[in-house]
Amino acid sequence: MSATDDGTGGSPKPRLLEVQDLHVEFRTREATANVLNGVGYHVDEGETLAVLGESGSGKSVTAQTVMGILDTPPGFATAGTVRYRGEELLSAKEERRRELRGENMAMIFQDALSALNPVYTVGFQIAEQFRFRRGMSRKDATAKAAEMLDLVKIPNAKQRVKEFPHQFSGGMRQRAMIAMSLALDPDLLIADEPTTALDVTVQAQIMDLLDELRRERDMGLILITHDLGVVAEVADRIAVMYAGRVVEESDAESLYKRPAHPYTEGLMESIPRLDQKGEELASIKGLPPNLADIPPGCPFHPRCHRAEEECRETVPELHELRAGRHSACHFAEELISRD
Amino acid sequence: MTEPILQVRDLVKHFPVQQGVVFKKTIGHVRAVDGVSFDLNRGETLGVVGESGCGKSTLAQVLMRLEQPTSGSALFEGADMFGKKSAAELRSLRRDMQVVLQDPYTSLNPRKTVGDIIGEPFEIHPEVAPKGDRQRRVQELLDTVGLNPEHVRRYPHQFSGGQRQRIGIARALALKPKVIVCDEPVSALDVSIQAQVMNLLGELQSEFGLSYIFIAHDLGVVRHLSDRVAVMYLGKVVETGTEDQIYEHPQHPYTQALLSSVPVPDPSLRNRRETIRLSGDVPSPASPPSGCRFRTRCWKAEDICAEQQPELAVRLDGGELAPDAEQGHPSACHFAERNEHVVS
Structure with missing residues (x-):
C-alpha cells in the first residue's frame, strides 16, 4: 500500500520528518559508546518507513531522539539535525518539544503493559490528554476516550474505558496504546516494535489496524522492527540500520528483490521461510560490533564475506545508486547489477 | 518402523486456582495441557507450535518431570516416566533427557564460570566424566558448540545472547542425552544469530543422533527444523502431521489461520495472498469454551462445535472420519478441509 497508489498520481507529498547526520553517544564511567554515527532518514506524509535492524543497531535510540525522550545522561545527541516540517528540533526548547509530542508526533512501544500505568483505568489515561491539552471536562474527555477505544476496534468500548490495564489482553493493551497515541491526532506515529511481544494471529490484527489508521489519517508511520516479514507487508520504504548507521535505504520491493548491501542480503538469507523447507540457513558469521569500539572502515567488514582492503580503511558513505536506492557499501554497484 | 523413543498418551496438567489466605479453597483449574498424545521417533524432531497460553511450555516442563502430570502416561524407551521412582531411576532418566531454555540471560548462573556451568552435570553424574577428565570434556563441548575452548573461565555476562544460548546447548549435551527438549531456544535472538x-x-x-522436541511460536523456525509438527491450541493438539502435511495441506482452521497470519518476507506478494484474519484473543485456559476450544474464533463454527469436542483423527474433506487412516494426517475439527494455498 504505497503512498503513490492512493490516487495522488505520484505528486510528491510534503516532507514530515527529516533526520540528518545524527550522532548520539552514551557516556558511562567506563567508556563512551557511539550509538548513532550519522543516521539519516526521512518520512513523508502518509508514508510508512520501516527501520530495520538488530538489537543495538540504534533504531530505537534514533526514535527516542526524534521524540525528545532520550535519557540524558547517559545519551547525548552530539551532532546532526532532526527537522519536523522544516522546524529544527534538537535545538528547540523543551516546552516546544512538549507541545509537539502527542499533538504532532506520538510513539507506541513494544511492551504495552509497562507503558500503561497500572493504577489508573485505561480510559482515564486516554482522557488525560483531552483534559490537559484540550481543556475538556472529565465527563467529555471520558466519552472521547471511549470513542478512541472504539476507533481501535476494542469491543464494548463504553464499558472498557473503566477497566484497568491488567484486565486487557496483550493485543487489547497494544490497541489501547494506539488509541492513546492517536488521541490528539498527530501526523507522525513512531511504532517501536509494536507487535514483537504479541502472538502471530494478534500481530496480524494490529498491523492491519495500524495500516488502516495510517491510510485514513494520511499519517506518516515509522515502523521500527527486526521482523523482515512484517516489513514486507506494510513498508513503502525501508532503512536498514547497522552499528548506528543507515547502511541501505530503498523502496521495499527493490530491496527485497535485490539487496544492495551485504548485511541486508545476509539478513534475508537468515530467515527461515514458511514456504520452503531449507537445509542449512545462510547465517551472518560473527557478532555485531561493540559500540564503544567500532572497527575502522566499514563497520560490517569483519562479518562481511566480500570485504577487501578498502573496506578495512575507508568508511563507505550512504550514496545513491538508482533513483530512491541508497547503499553504504563500496561494492553496492556490483551487488545491484548482478543477475 | 523403529519403536518410538518417547510415547506420550493423554497427558494432562491442570493447575489449581486457589482463593483464600489461610484456608485455601480451589475455585477452578487452569487446563494448561489437556490430553496430549504423541510419539517421538529416534533421531527425529517434533515441532510443537502454538500461541502463548496453549500449553507448549507446560508440556515441556511435564516431560522434564519438573511438574508432576495430573494424569496421563509417557514411556521413555518403553519404560514408564511418571510412576513412583527412586532417586537413582529419576537421575538416570534425566541423564537421557535434557532441556534448552528460552532465555539465555536468566538460565545461566551469573556467579559461575562457563566451565562450572557446563561441568555441573558431571557432578551429579560422575560416571560420565571422571573428575580428572572434566576440564577436557568441558573444553570439547565448548568446541562442539562453536565457542572458544579457552573461555572456560569466563562468566556468562562476558558473552552475547547467541553465545550464551550455545553455552546452554553445551550444558544440555554434556551428559550425552538421547532427547533434548528445546523450549523456544531461538526466540530471544536476533535473526542473524538465530540462524x-x-x-x-x-x-x-545428525552428529549425535539426537531426538528433539522443538517448542516454538515461530512457524518458519519450526518448519525449518522439524520432521513432524503438532499444532496446539488451549492445551490440546488440534492437528499433527509431517512438516509437509501441516504446511502444505493444513486441515484445521486454526492451523490455516496461524499460517496465514505469518507475514511473508516478499513485498511483491502483498495484497495478492489469501489471508485469514482471526478476531479476538485466545480465551483463558481457566475456562475454555465447551466443545471445540477454537470455536469462539472460528469462522466455520456451528452448533455441533459447541456441543461436541472433535477428536484428533484422520479426516476426509468435510470433517468425516476417514475409513482408511493410512492416508492423510489427524486433525481435530468437525469441518476439517484441506487448504493448499495458505502459505504462499
Missing part, C-alpha cells in the same frame, strides 16, 4: 543457533542444532542432531 547460527538453528544450524548448530541441526548439525548436533
Whole structure:
C-alpha cells in the first residue's frame, strides 16, 4: 500500500520528518559508546518507513531522539539535525518539544503493559490528554476516550474505558496504546516494535489496524522492527540500520528483490521461510560490533564475506545508486547489477 | 518402523486456582495441557507450535518431570516416566533427557564460570566424566558448540545472547542425552544469530543422533527444523502431521489461520495472498469454551462445535472420519478441509 497508489498520481507529498547526520553517544564511567554515527532518514506524509535492524543497531535510540525522550545522561545527541516540517528540533526548547509530542508526533512501544500505568483505568489515561491539552471536562474527555477505544476496534468500548490495564489482553493493551497515541491526532506515529511481544494471529490484527489508521489519517508511520516479514507487508520504504548507521535505504520491493548491501542480503538469507523447507540457513558469521569500539572502515567488514582492503580503511558513505536506492557499501554497484 | 523413543498418551496438567489466605479453597483449574498424545521417533524432531497460553511450555516442563502430570502416561524407551521412582531411576532418566531454555540471560548462573556451568552435570553424574577428565570434556563441548575452548573461565555476562544460548546447548549435551527438549531456544535472538543457533542444532542432531522436541511460536523456525509438527491450541493438539502435511495441506482452521497470519518476507506478494484474519484473543485456559476450544474464533463454527469436542483423527474433506487412516494426517475439527494455498 504505497503512498503513490492512493490516487495522488505520484505528486510528491510534503516532507514530515527529516533526520540528518545524527550522532548520539552514551557516556558511562567506563567508556563512551557511539550509538548513532550519522543516521539519516526521512518520512513523508502518509508514508510508512520501516527501520530495520538488530538489537543495538540504534533504531530505537534514533526514535527516542526524534521524540525528545532520550535519557540524558547517559545519551547525548552530539551532532546532526532532526527537522519536523522544516522546524529544527534538537535545538528547540523543551516546552516546544512538549507541545509537539502527542499533538504532532506520538510513539507506541513494544511492551504495552509497562507503558500503561497500572493504577489508573485505561480510559482515564486516554482522557488525560483531552483534559490537559484540550481543556475538556472529565465527563467529555471520558466519552472521547471511549470513542478512541472504539476507533481501535476494542469491543464494548463504553464499558472498557473503566477497566484497568491488567484486565486487557496483550493485543487489547497494544490497541489501547494506539488509541492513546492517536488521541490528539498527530501526523507522525513512531511504532517501536509494536507487535514483537504479541502472538502471530494478534500481530496480524494490529498491523492491519495500524495500516488502516495510517491510510485514513494520511499519517506518516515509522515502523521500527527486526521482523523482515512484517516489513514486507506494510513498508513503502525501508532503512536498514547497522552499528548506528543507515547502511541501505530503498523502496521495499527493490530491496527485497535485490539487496544492495551485504548485511541486508545476509539478513534475508537468515530467515527461515514458511514456504520452503531449507537445509542449512545462510547465517551472518560473527557478532555485531561493540559500540564503544567500532572497527575502522566499514563497520560490517569483519562479518562481511566480500570485504577487501578498502573496506578495512575507508568508511563507505550512504550514496545513491538508482533513483530512491541508497547503499553504504563500496561494492553496492556490483551487488545491484548482478543477475 | 523403529519403536518410538518417547510415547506420550493423554497427558494432562491442570493447575489449581486457589482463593483464600489461610484456608485455601480451589475455585477452578487452569487446563494448561489437556490430553496430549504423541510419539517421538529416534533421531527425529517434533515441532510443537502454538500461541502463548496453549500449553507448549507446560508440556515441556511435564516431560522434564519438573511438574508432576495430573494424569496421563509417557514411556521413555518403553519404560514408564511418571510412576513412583527412586532417586537413582529419576537421575538416570534425566541423564537421557535434557532441556534448552528460552532465555539465555536468566538460565545461566551469573556467579559461575562457563566451565562450572557446563561441568555441573558431571557432578551429579560422575560416571560420565571422571573428575580428572572434566576440564577436557568441558573444553570439547565448548568446541562442539562453536565457542572458544579457552573461555572456560569466563562468566556468562562476558558473552552475547547467541553465545550464551550455545553455552546452554553445551550444558544440555554434556551428559550425552538421547532427547533434548528445546523450549523456544531461538526466540530471544536476533535473526542473524538465530540462524547460527538453528544450524548448530541441526548439525548436533545428525552428529549425535539426537531426538528433539522443538517448542516454538515461530512457524518458519519450526518448519525449518522439524520432521513432524503438532499444532496446539488451549492445551490440546488440534492437528499433527509431517512438516509437509501441516504446511502444505493444513486441515484445521486454526492451523490455516496461524499460517496465514505469518507475514511473508516478499513485498511483491502483498495484497495478492489469501489471508485469514482471526478476531479476538485466545480465551483463558481457566475456562475454555465447551466443545471445540477454537470455536469462539472460528469462522466455520456451528452448533455441533459447541456441543461436541472433535477428536484428533484422520479426516476426509468435510470433517468425516476417514475409513482408511493410512492416508492423510489427524486433525481435530468437525469441518476439517484441506487448504493448499495458505502459505504462499
